[in-house]
Amino acid sequence: MSTTSLKRPATMPALSQMVMQVLYQHRLMTTEQLHRLLLPEARRPVYLLRELKRLAEGGLVERVRSLRRNTRHAQLLWFLSEEGYACMDDAEESVxxxxxxxxxxxxxxxxxxxxxxxxxxxxxxxxxxxxxxxxGPLDWIPEVAHRLRDGQRRFEDDHVISDAVLDYTHVGTNGRRRLIRAFVELDRCTMTVSRLADKVAAYGRYFDYIPQEHERSRRPSSNRPAWQQTYSRFPRLLIVLDHPSQRVLSARTNDLGAMTSANPRLSSLAGELSIGVTTLDRLREHGPFAPIFKPLLRHQQPTDMFLRPPASS
Incomplete structure (x- = not known):
């Protein structure tokens, strides 16, 4: 075992510390993603690659090669090694x-x-x-499970698992700060649209879920909905579609809108739930505060990540 691999994160260069923290939380990233996230002002990832090489030589990170879609060029994907996870598990700043x-x-x-x-x-x-x-680089958490009913079924049947939960602070021109907390669902259009609609419907069940008596005894004030034990307000739901065909994306958006609108439970919660759908390409190009989100459950024009109901727009 090398001495480099025994270094604690606090003794590493700042960039290496951030690489470790980001990979610990986000699991797997390409070199390009790490570059854009951690050194956005650098034109080329020279310093980043040097630090990644040191971490790899020290046994803290590993890499694999994968082919980019529609190209012949391989890209490196980075993740923590077993030693890297052990190192971060012991770090005070890590959850x-x-x-x-x-x-x-x-x-x-x-x-x-x-x-x-x-x-x-x-x-x-x-x-x-x-x-x-x-x-910031750590302001989204992947795969967060939320219990939505009691029972001893499979974990996937008793929980809705968000692809990510993010906390974004909007700072207005007047200095007003607003925290936007959102569930994120990524759909690469590989599942049927009905399965995607079922997952959206699961958020409606989560909104209504109150633990049964044997569960309530474990939690203070748990006669309230379970989500209030974690969130002060029910987060928005952002659905992001990713597919190379604009025709597929448009059809999927329309079909998802029709299916969610036809769901009685979701329709009854139209005033409570804020759900919007966009595409990854639009998010990249225009950002979350352009009118790129088509609201589901509400009849209104595309809007931004606030997903305000029409009366307060």
Whole structure:
């Protein structure tokens, strides 16, 4: 075991510390993503690659190669090694993450999904930086589970698992600060639209879910909906579609809107839930405060990430 691999994050250069923290939280990133997130002013990732090489030589990070879609050029994808996870588990500034990325999972079927979820966060980061808002490299958390009913069924049946939960602070021209907390669902158009609509409907069940008596005894004031134990307000739901065909994206947006509007539970919660759908390309190009989100459940024109109801627009 090398002496470099035994270094604690606090003794590393600042960039290496941030690389470790980002990979610990976000699991898997390309060199390009790390560059845009951690050294956005640098034209080329020379310094970043040097630090990644040091971390790899010290046994703290690993890498795999993957082919970019529609190109012949390989890209490097970075993740923490077993030693890297052990190092971060012991770091005071880290919130312990149970998920462990391995070389096998890094090249597995979830690779593209993980990279695309992180692309959403990085797009938010880049636009926040341009607009003078606050959204940092650690301000989104992937795969957050929310219990939506009692029982002993499979974990996936008793929970809705958000692809990410993000906290974005909008800073107005008058200095007014507004925290926008949002659930994020990424859809690469690989599942049926009815399955996507079912997952949207699960958020409606989560909004209404009150733990049964045997669950309430474990939590103070838990006669309230379960989400109030975690969130002061029910977060917005942002659905981001990713597909190369504009025709597929348009059809999917329309079909999802029709299915969610036809759901009686969701329709009854139209005044309570804020749900919007956009595409990853629009988010990258225009940012979250352009009118890129089509609201579901409400009949209104596309709007921004605030997803304000028509009366307060």
């Amino acid at each position: 312990t993450r149970q998920h462990r990325t391995t070389a096998a999972s890094a090249v597995g079927p979830r690779q593209a999904h993980t990279i695309a979820v992180n692309e959403i966060g990085i797009a938010m980061f880049q636009h926040a930086r341009h607009l003078g808002h606050e959204f």
